[in-house]
Amino acid sequence: MADLATEPDPGPEPAPAHGELGPPLVELRGVDKHFGALHVLKHIDLTVARGEVVVIIGPSGSGKSTLCRTINRLETIDSGSIVIDGRELPEEGRELARLRAEVGMVFQSFNLFAHRTVLENVTLGPIKAKGVKKSDAVARARELLDRVGVGNQAAKLPAQLSGGQQQRVAIARALAMGPKVMLFDEPTSALDPEMINEVLDVMVGLARDGMTMLVVTHEMGFARRAANRVVFMDAGEIVEQADPETFFTAPRSERARDFLSKILTH
Amino acid sequence: MDFGSLFSEFDVLGAFWVNIQLTFFAAIFALVLGTVLAVMRISPVPSLRWAGTTYVTLLRNTPLTVIIVFCVLGLWGQLGITLSSDFQRNFFWLSVLGLTVYHAAFVCEALRSGVNTVPVGQAEAARAIGLGFGDSARLVILPQAFRGAVAPLGNVLIALTKNSTVAAAGSVAETSGLLKQMIEFRPDLMVAIFLVFAFGFVILVVPIGVATTSLSRRLAVAR
Ligand SMILES: Nc1ncnc2c1ncn2[C@@H]1O[C@H](COP(=O)(O)OP(=O)(O)OP(=O)(O)O)[C@@H](O)[C@H]1O
Numbered sequence: 001m002a003d004l005a006t007e008p009d010p011g012p013e014p015a016p017a018h019g020e021l022g023p024p025l026v027e028l029r030g031v032d033k034h035f036g037a038l039h040v041l042k043h044i045d046l047t048v049a050r051g052e053v054v055v056i057i058g059p060s061g062s063g064k065s066t067l068c069r070t071i072n073r074l075e076t077i078d079s080g081s082i083v084i085d086g087r088e089l090p091e092e093g094r095e096l097a098r099l100r101a102e103v104g105m106v107f108q109s110f111n112l113f114a115h116r117t118v119l120e121n122v123t124l125g126p127i128k129a130k131g132v133k134k135s136d137a138v139a140r141a142r143e144l145l146d147r148v149g150v151g152n153q154a155a156k157l158p159a160q161l162s163g164g165q166q167q168r169v170a171i172a173r174a175l176a177m178g179p180k181v182m183l184f185d186e187p188t189s190a191l192d193p194e195m196i197n198e199v200l201d202v203m204v205g206l207a208r209d210g211m212t213m214l215v216v217t218h219e220m221g222f223a224r225r226a227a228n229r230v231v232f233m234d235a236g237e238i239v240e241q242a243d244p245e246t247f248f249t250a251p252r253s254e255r256a257r258d259f260l261s262k263i264l265t266h
Numbered sequence: 267m268d269f270g271s272l273f274s275e276f277d278v279l280g281a282f283w284v285n286i287q288l289t290f291f292a293a294i295f296a297l298v299l300g301t302v303l304a305v306m307r308i309s310p311v312p313s314l315r316w317a318g319t320t321y322v323t324l325l326r327n328t329p330l331t332v333i334i335v336f337c338v339l340g341l342w343g344q345l346g347i348t349l350s351s352d353f354q355r356n357f358f359w360l361s362v363l364g365l366t367v368y369h370a371a372f373v374c375e376a377l378r379s380g381v382n383t384v385p386v387g388q389a390e391a392a393r394a395i396g397l398g399f400g401d402s403a404r405l406v407i408l409p410q411a412f413r414g415a416v417a418p419l420g421n422v423l424i425a426l427t428k429n430s431t432v433a434a435a436g437s438v439a440e441t442s443g444l445l446k447q448m449i450e451f452r453p454d455l456m457v458a459i460f461l462v463f464a465f466g467f468v469i470l471v472v473p474i475g476v477a478t479t480s481l482s483r484r485l486a487v488a489r
Pocket residue numbers: 035038040058059060061062063064065066067
């Protein structure tokens with residue numbers, strides 16, 4: 001269990017809903033978070049197992065982004081604890097930077113470094129934060145860019161790419177750090193409809209390769225295809241969680257039924 | 267009309283050359299110091315942010331003449347600090363020091379306006395891939411901030427070029443000193459003398475504006 005640098009091959013099928021998941025990789029225990037007087041995360045307990053794909057869903061302002069951002073400490077927490085692969089999230093400084101490298105993050109607005117080429121966006125982290133040799137970083141970056149389908153765009157600047165392409169570069173940039181878990185915060189909601197699938201396909205591929213993922217999204221198709229579990233949040237609380245099929249067809253709570261009826265009628 | 271004799275009797279070009287040198291050295295030092303201040307002001311360390319803010323508030327709101335007189339009379343006259351063993355050179359470098367500390371505050375503010383052109387998300391993305399504050403600033407924020415701040419930095423350079431005449435208050439023999447001297451000796455040519463100096467500065471400053479405008483367009487980060 002100590003050396004999982006080489007992930008076991010989970011096979012070509014989507015990971016099964018339950019049963020074969022590994023030990024906990026991300027553990028949130030009693031996490032509380034306020035923005036001033038606003039209680040945005042209310043005593044959150046959440047465990048993500050190694051290899052598990054968890055989709056977080058819920059109304060606007062329910063705290064989904066904040067939850068995501070606490071896991072790599074882009075937001076601090078007031079109380080509770082966050083443990084990643086057995087280690088508590090460090091405060092600040094080098095330890096934190098090292099841990100952040102193990103947690104990949106993909107943002108709604110891509111956030112590629114606008115003054116650097118696509119290739120440089122992907123190699124910057126490995127070279128500067130991990131001390132990887134430049135030639136190795138470039139080779140790995142090219143591999144990843146090919147994998148997400150933008151290998152032929154390597155020399156361009158981000159602004160020359162479509163939104164879908166930029167988001168796939170952002171995924172490659174996160175993967176280049178060799179993360180143990182990937183966080184996605186509404187990765188497709190800034191995209192034109194025709195580009196959503198090219199990004200979701202990459203994410204489904206990742207899930208099938210056994211990547212542990214926490215995904216904030218309202219794409220039910222993705223949840224059905226790739227998620228082991230759907231977590232429904234409302235007003236800073238986890239209201240219910242279930243496998244995608246159960247959640248979408250037979251939600252238990254009133255709040256989830258209400259929310260689903262709203263997004264389904266659109 | 268012995269207009270031409272102005273140039274043979276007085277070393278006008280030599281005086282302008284002194285202003286160019288004052289500007290050149292103060293610009294380089296102010297850029298370095300201003301960058302350090304800007305980094306302090308965006309750093310996650312509260313005491314550094316406080317120090318940077320205090321410096322800028324203090325220096326930006328003190329008249330330049332006071333700063334330069336302080337550098338010469340205070341640092342040299344009172345405290346005996348010398349920056350060169352040559353008497354004239356010492357005044358020159360003390361004035362460069364005064365110009366530097368004053369304009370660094372403006373460089374810092376220009377750079378901060380550049381930092382504001384960089385979306386917050388990019389700083390977060392840099393942190394998310396494990397870059398510390400130093401690397402994020404050096405590799406992601408500042409390169410884009412400089413490109414976004416070329417025009418305001420150009421304005422600081424233009425102000426500095428003209429402000430270099432305040433070095434006369436620091437006993438440096440430069441244009442404004444010579445101007446006074448020439449008017450004393452040739453009051454009959456007063457208007458012509460003014461025009462010579464005004465025109466001299468226009469020639470120095472206009473290219474800076476033109477260059478920074480085109481540079482800022484060329485370097486703009488596509489978003
Ligand atoms: N930096 C901040 N300062 C103050 N309040 C904030 C901040 N960030 C978020 N909030 C507030 O916290 C609450 C939760 O925000 P969060 O972004 O986590 O919600 P969300 O579930 O991601 O919503 P959305 O679906 O709109 O993205 C919201 O009420 C929001 O206004």
